[in-house]
Amino acid sequence: MTSQRVLPEEIGPTEDATALRIRWRDGHTSVYGPRQLRILCPCAGCVDELTGERILDASQIDAGVHPLAIEYVGRYALQFQWSDGHRTGIYPFDYLRRLCDCEECRSTSGGDV
Template sequence: MTSRNPSFSPVEVGPSPDASQLRIRWRDGHTSDYPPRLLRVACPCAACVDEMTGQRILVPDSVPAGIHPLAIHYVGRYAIQFDWSDGHTTGIFPFDFLRRLCPCRVCGGEDGTEEIPLPSA
């Protein structure tokens, strides 16, 4: 499986310069800076989203403010998986999903508090 839009493939993934956010530089030249808590709350795994209804079951208030990734793993050429400081490790974040989640104003976000989209099947 590959990302549906080739420009939504990252060329670099790592911390922002101040290490407070996750930075993804995309093939099309766009750079996305994600607050770690936004990513953790957006986790699309079956423990965080009901598999049958698609409803988010993770309670956002249960995610600590200081959450951060301990490790980042590529999943094939289509996604990233995080090992989070709260022990959660099962979420797979497809690149298309991450790009849609970009909180910057160019992509339609404002401050990372907008409704979190669920990945499309």
Template sequence: MSHEGIRFVSEDEAKRGDLAARELPKEAIEPERVKVHKTEGTGMEIDWKDGHHSSWSFKWLRDGCPCATCNEEREREGRKPGEPKAAPKELLPFYKAPPLPEKVTPVGRYAVSFGWNDGHTSGIYSWDYLRRHCLCEACRGSLV
């Protein structure tokens, strides 16, 4: 059940230990080191204080933007964070530049924000959000 972007977790979900329902340990959502490969145009990596390593491509990060507008659009279309929009059915598709951040800004001690080359700037990627959407083999089965 949800209401205007707020997800209410049932007791059953919490008991099952779903990743979305459980609180992560502090070390799991505190970065030891954050590397944003802006010059290379490849993506971002985080080494977490609990020893885990995560990485995301810029494409995944742009498609997984956690802002309210992008989140509502994904929910309407039935897409998960990081899942791209369906390609338009055009006879001759136009070239679309790959997503690259023009600006990367820390947000307090809890998040990072990107100013994307398509003009989008409203997503705040919290450490909690990024850890819950880790794409490594071990975490892949626990994605929200």
């Protein structure tokens, strides 16, 4: 049930190249800090599949971590190859969209985060 809302129109670095920007089909733009994305990796090595608990210790993630490559996974997700060697995380577009931390998204999500 992938709606237009969660399809990226354009994916690339921000102008200062410090963050990843996704422009969505509905015109919305999300900006993600690379370290933030790395910490939120949804793979089985970072999150306990049964409990949903995050196993990854954020304090062990280098401040300068960044994606070396970003690949599309089918039509529904992105896979990042991180500079720390981690590359098993698959980030579905709807997950990325939910991670959007802009003011607009935070207020429409009900602020129950």
